[in-house]
Amino acid sequence: xxxxxxxxxxxxxxxxxxxxxxxxxxxxxxxxxxxxxxxxxxxxxxxxxxxxxxxxxxxxxxxxxxxxxxxxxxxxxxxxxxxxxxxxxxxxxxxxxxxxxxxxxxxxxxxxxxxxxxxxxxxxxxxxxxxxxxxxxxxxxxxxxxxxxxxxxxxxxxxxxxxxxxxxxxxxxxxxxxxxxxxxxxxxxxxxxxxxxxxxxxxxxxxxxxxxxxxxxxxxxxxxxxxxxxxxxxxxxxxxxxxxxxxxxxxxxxxxxxxxxxxxxxxxxxxxxxxxxxxxxxxxxxxxxxxxxxxxxxxxxxxxxxxxxxxxxxxxxxxxxxx
Amino acid sequence: xxxxxxxxxxxxxxxxxxxxxxxxxxxxxxxxxxxxxxxxxxxxxxxxxxxxxxxxxxxxxxxxxxxxxxxxxxxxxxxxxxxxxxxxxxxxxxxxxxxxxxxxxxxxxxxxxxxxxxxxxxxxxxxxxxxxxxxxxxxxxxxxxxxxxxxxxxxxxxxxxxxxxxxxxxxxxxxxxxxxxxxxxxxxxxxxxxxxxxxxxxxxxxxxxxxxxxxxxxxxxxxxxxxxxxxxxxxxxxxxxxxxxxxxxxxxxxxxxxxxxxxxxxxxxxxxxxxxxxxxxxxxxxxxxxxxxxxxxxx
Amino acid sequence: xxxxxxxxxxxxxxxxxxxxxxxxxxxxxxxxxxxxxxxxxxxxxxxxxxxxxxxxxxxxxxxxxxxxxxxxxxxxxxxxxxxxxxxxxxxxxxxxxxxxxxxxxxxxxxxxxxxxxxxxxxxxxxxxxxxxxxxxxxxxxxxxxxxxxxxxxxxxxxxxxxxxxxxxxxxxxxxxxxxxxxxxxxxxxxxxxxxxxxxxxxxxxxxxxxxxxxxxxxxxxxxxxxxxxxxxxxxxxxxxx
Numbered sequence: 001x002x003x004x005x006x007x008x009x010x011x012x013x014x015x016x017x018x019x020x021x022x023x024x025x026x027x028x029x030x031x032x033x034x035x036x037x038x039x040x041x042x043x044x045x046x047x048x049x050x051x052x053x054x055x056x057x058x059x060x061x062x063x064x065x066x067x068x069x070x071x072x073x074x075x076x077x078x079x080x081x082x083x084x085x086x087x088x089x090x091x092x093x094x095x096x097x098x099x100x101x102x103x104x105x106x107x108x109x110x111x112x113x114x115x116x117x118x119x120x121x122x123x124x125x126x127x128x129x130x131x132x133x134x135x136x137x138x139x140x141x142x143x144x145x146x147x148x149x150x151x152x153x154x155x156x157x158x159x160x161x162x163x164x165x166x167x168x169x170x171x172x173x174x175x176x177x178x179x180x181x182x183x184x185x186x187x188x189x190x191x192x193x194x195x196x197x198x199x200x201x202x203x204x205x206x207x208x209x210x211x212x213x214x215x216x217x218x219x220x221x222x223x224x225x226x227x228x229x230x231x232x233x234x235x236x237x238x239x240x241x242x243x244x245x246x247x248x249x250x251x252x253x254x255x256x257x258x259x260x261x262x263x264x265x266x267x268x269x270x271x272x273x274x275x276x277x278x279x280x281x282x283x284x285x286x287x288x289x290x291x292x293x294x295x296x297x298x299x300x301x302x303x304x305x306x307x308x309x310x311x312x313x314x315x316x317x318x319x320x321x322x323x
Numbered sequence: 324x325x326x327x328x329x330x331x332x333x334x335x336x337x338x339x340x341x342x343x344x345x346x347x348x349x350x351x352x353x354x355x356x357x358x359x360x361x362x363x364x365x366x367x368x369x370x371x372x373x374x375x376x377x378x379x380x381x382x383x384x385x386x387x388x389x390x391x392x393x394x395x396x397x398x399x400x401x402x403x404x405x406x407x408x409x410x411x412x413x414x415x416x417x418x419x420x421x422x423x424x425x426x427x428x429x430x431x432x433x434x435x436x437x438x439x440x441x442x443x444x445x446x447x448x449x450x451x452x453x454x455x456x457x458x459x460x461x462x463x464x465x466x467x468x469x470x471x472x473x474x475x476x477x478x479x480x481x482x483x484x485x486x487x488x489x490x491x492x493x494x495x496x497x498x499x500x501x502x503x504x505x506x507x508x509x510x511x512x513x514x515x516x517x518x519x520x521x522x523x524x525x526x527x528x529x530x531x532x533x534x535x536x537x538x539x540x541x542x543x544x545x546x547x548x549x550x551x552x553x554x555x556x557x558x559x560x561x562x563x564x565x566x567x568x569x570x571x572x573x574x575x576x577x578x579x580x581x582x583x584x585x586x587x588x589x590x591x592x593x594x595x596x597x598x599x600x601x602x603x604x605x606x607x608x609x610x611x612x613x614x615x616x617x618x619x620x621x622x
Numbered sequence: 623x624x625x626x627x628x629x630x631x632x633x634x635x636x637x638x639x640x641x642x643x644x645x646x647x648x649x650x651x652x653x654x655x656x657x658x659x660x661x662x663x664x665x666x667x668x669x670x671x672x673x674x675x676x677x678x679x680x681x682x683x684x685x686x687x688x689x690x691x692x693x694x695x696x697x698x699x700x701x702x703x704x705x706x707x708x709x710x711x712x713x714x715x716x717x718x719x720x721x722x723x724x725x726x727x728x729x730x731x732x733x734x735x736x737x738x739x740x741x742x743x744x745x746x747x748x749x750x751x752x753x754x755x756x757x758x759x760x761x762x763x764x765x766x767x768x769x770x771x772x773x774x775x776x777x778x779x780x781x782x783x784x785x786x787x788x789x790x791x792x793x794x795x796x797x798x799x800x801x802x803x804x805x806x807x808x809x810x811x812x813x814x815x816x817x818x819x820x821x822x823x824x825x826x827x828x829x830x831x832x833x834x835x836x837x838x839x840x841x842x843x844x845x846x847x848x849x850x851x852x853x854x855x856x857x858x859x860x861x862x863x
Contacts, residue, residue, distance in 0.1 A: 054423050101607055107419035108358035112552045113606045116599045119549055127592045174730040181727045184716040191676065192776055193702035193731035232545055236431030243424060272439045279432025286425045287406060
């Protein structure tokens with residue numbers, strides 16, 4: 001089966017299109033939230049897994065995108081899609097700024113800085129409750145005027161597809177190679193002519209922009225927005241999803257998000273113990289399966305070749321792709 | 324004027340406790356070369372250790388403090404052995420990333436575990452010494468004095484340990500060069516476990532000391548974690564004296580800021596934001612801290 | 623030396639780290655087609671000098687000219703774009719990328735480069751370096767000497783005017799060492815300019831037409847090998863260390 005992964009993707013897409021028609025509203029909701037997290041996990045994976053920028057400001061950007069869109073719609077009666085676009089743009093701009101500020105910061109310092117930035121954003125959103133309604137939650141205008149969730153499902157699907165397409169194009173272009181070079185060895189990348197500055201800022205811009213978009217869609221879907229979206233716990237959830245799925249393959253990160261979110265719903269009866277499970281799962285995956293749990297499976301799909309063809313070369317390629 | 328003096332003294336006491344937390348963090352960094360994003364959670368767990376030792380085992384606060392410190396040490400050692408060992412294996416690549424992700428994951432896991440086991444509502448253990456001291460116009464809670472004093476004792480004990488005992492000097496040796504220490508016959512693995520355990524013990528002790536004053540909640544570690552980062556970076560990663568000085572400064576800043584911020588409803592939140600802002604400014608201007616030892620790369 | 627002919631020219635370069643002066647008022651020129659060896663006792667500042675001449679460090683004072691154009695303060699990737707290639711003292715290949723991908727990275731930074739053309743060019747270089755059969759192997763699985771050759775290949779993909787080799791023979795197996803020497807000589811014969819930093823005097827002997835000696839951050843001697851070897855200052859510098 002030469003292009004096994006193509007068949008798998010086609011099957012998946014077919015399943016996704018039909019899904020909303022066959023399940024009840026509750027599971028549609030789960031799917032929508034999963035896809036939102038999918039965008040968040042994949043965009044974080046782009047930043048962390050490809051360029052090696054372990055930023056903990058990601059959910060802060062989701063939050064900023066959400067509040068920007070919600071408030072623009074509320075104050076200036078902007079059409080919701082336009083508000084969402086504004087959320088994306090603002091997050092992308094702020095993301096680029098943070099990327100620029102962090103240019104010379106190495107791993108742990110970048111992590112600390114972005115964590116600190118994220119905290120400030122959360123604190124300000126919480127405290128300025130005249131504007132944001134603080135912890136009580138801001139009422140957000142809905143994206144679609146429909147009682148059914150099904151249209152939201154297709155919008156989410158569309159946004160996820162958009163996200164994966166754009167990021168996929170970046171990743172398969174020479175910039176994808178440059179990103180990976182920067183993560184492997186920033187100094188050597190510079191010596192090889194890679195514009196490290198542009199690479200980092202580009203990655204931040206794209207990742208943060210999509211985070212903002214996801215946050216905005218989330219706000220206009222759920223109808224209420226709190227600063228909790230930008231909390232450390234949410235960031236941890238997205239990190240867990242990306243790591244468990246696989247940091248270095250965007251589809252794997254999405255898979256991780258869908259898997260974790262679905263698992264969360266399935267285990268809802270166990271109450272807060274689910275979060276401990278995810279924490280443990282994250283730790284176990286990091287400790288023993290550093291590439292993620294889904295990425296190796298996806299890799300196999302990509303490598304599947306007709307029997308008799310060069311099995312040795314596929315082993316060598318695998319040597320190149322394993323962490 | 325009296326108010327200012329009281330707030331300053333409170334700030335000093337808080338600062339000493341913050342210094343204890345920060346020294347734990349900087350110790351872990353200088354020995355294991357890893358930034359522990361779960362340090363605030365170890366502080367939180369220490370506080371709960373003390374609380375439950377008092378309420379479930381019926382011990383009085385001072386012995387409970389000792390138990391909390393010992394239990395935190397053990398917890399730290401266990402976590403180090405189970406989660407951090409890849410940091411010392413040459414087979415692990417990109418150790419810095421691993422350290423960041425695994426300690427961040429640990430922080431989230433511990434917070435949620437605490438949420439389940441202890442519930443979300445704040446708990447307050449009984450005071451170490453009930454009552455207040457009144458010196459003329461000044462009133463200071465006894466617990467704050469205890470916290471400050473015990474903090475100083477802990478710091479002094481640590482300094483003595485590092486400078487005068489064999490194990491302590493082994494810690495110092497490993498923090499400077501892992502290879503040289505191994506050549507001289509020190510087993511680095513044990514030293515790492517000791518180092519992380521000590522860091523956890525300091526954090527846990529601080530948690531136990533501060534609990535009667537500020538009470539306990541599962542997310543109390545987040546704020547102190549951020550403050551610990553500010554302190555450690557301000558004082559220089561790996562520098563114990565730097566952390567102590569910076570800790571006291573930040574403690575003073577927080578107390579005075581909270582006391583004098585014009586809008587009382589926002590005072591506490593923005594005093595947190597203030598330390599965070601300081602951190603951001605420092606990182607932008609001097610990413611390697613102010614008084615630091617030479618920042619060692621991890622690979 | 624006619625200053626207009628110089629490919630790379632450094633004027634009174636200085637670099638201090640804390641209290642230590644690593645490079646002190648260093649003047650240095652390289653002409654097109656030369657093969658210069660930069661030697662000196664450990665700690666003499668050779669790598670610091672190379673780092674400044676390739677954009678990885680900013681000099682405290684002094685200036686650097688590339689083909690007459692002032693370039694100090696530019697980041698390393700600008701130096702690379704202008705044709706300055708380098709290898710590292712401790713091999714720094716892109717470990718998890720394949721050998722071919724390692725070559726593609728610098729190749730694709732060239733303007734108007736396409737993937738096909740760059741890959742073809744990369745394969746030519748890999749064949750020249752004897753690494754062609756390892757194309758799909760992850761760089762971290764190469765031996766030390768092979769990694770050094772790969773780094774040379776990476777530098778070549780930049781179509782460089784000049785290549786700085788920082789200890790290309792350190793820790794390399796003797797057979798591979800000869801390989802590397804041969805490759806450098808061939809490339810130099812076809813017009814590439816090299817500055818080689820190393821301690822391996824045997825290799826330096828076979829390679830260098832010009833020897834530059836550095837000690838404690840200063841220029842001690844600069845000239846053909848026979849003359850430099852007799853130089854009193856050089857002998858003193860090595861004896862004193």
